[in-house]
Amino acid sequence: MKIISIALTLGLAAALAAPVMAGEQSTTVYAKNFAFTPGTITLKVHQRAKLVFVGTQGTHGITIPEIGLNKVIVIGNKPTTVEVTPQRTGNFVARCAVYCGIGHGSMLLKVAVIK
Numbered sequence: 001m002k003i004i005s006i007a008l009t010l011g012l013a014a015a016l017a018a019p020v021m022a023g024e025q026s027t028t029v030y031a032k033n034f035a036f037t038p039g040t041i042t043l044k045v046h047q048r049a050k051l052v053f054v055g056t057q058g059t060h061g062i063t064i065p066e067i068g069l070n071k072v073i074v075i076g077n078k079p080t081t082v083e084v085t086p087q088r089t090g091n092f093v094a095r096c097a098v099y100c101g102i103g104h105g106s107m108l109l110k111v112a113v114i115k
């Protein structure tokens with residue numbers, strides 16, 4: 001009986017220690033010449049989100065200081081995962097941060113942070 005009790009206790013402890021994944025947002029953004037897909041991502045304020053950037057053509061980059069992505073992330077064909085927790089609501093526009101050719105200036109990613 002004691003063994004069962006210990007097992008239950010350990011099981012409960014393990015469950016409590018497990019990271020809370022249920023509410024986590026995960027969004028994959030693809031980058032090619034000269035667009036991000038999807039063109040708009042929506043995140044929830046004060047909620048941790050995982051962003052995965054994957055390049056499917058060319059090399060691109062992104063920085064989104066409004067949601068805490070302050071350093072340029074270079075987007076190549078190897079996925080890059082970052083975690084952010086937006087601190088304020090709003091509609092932001094991020095631009096490609098690595099020169100990629102003639103369409104570079106119009107390569108935008110819209111970021112909506114909602115309640």
Ligand SMILES: [Cu+2]
Pocket residue numbers: 060061096097098099100101103104105107
């Ligand atoms: Cu570019």
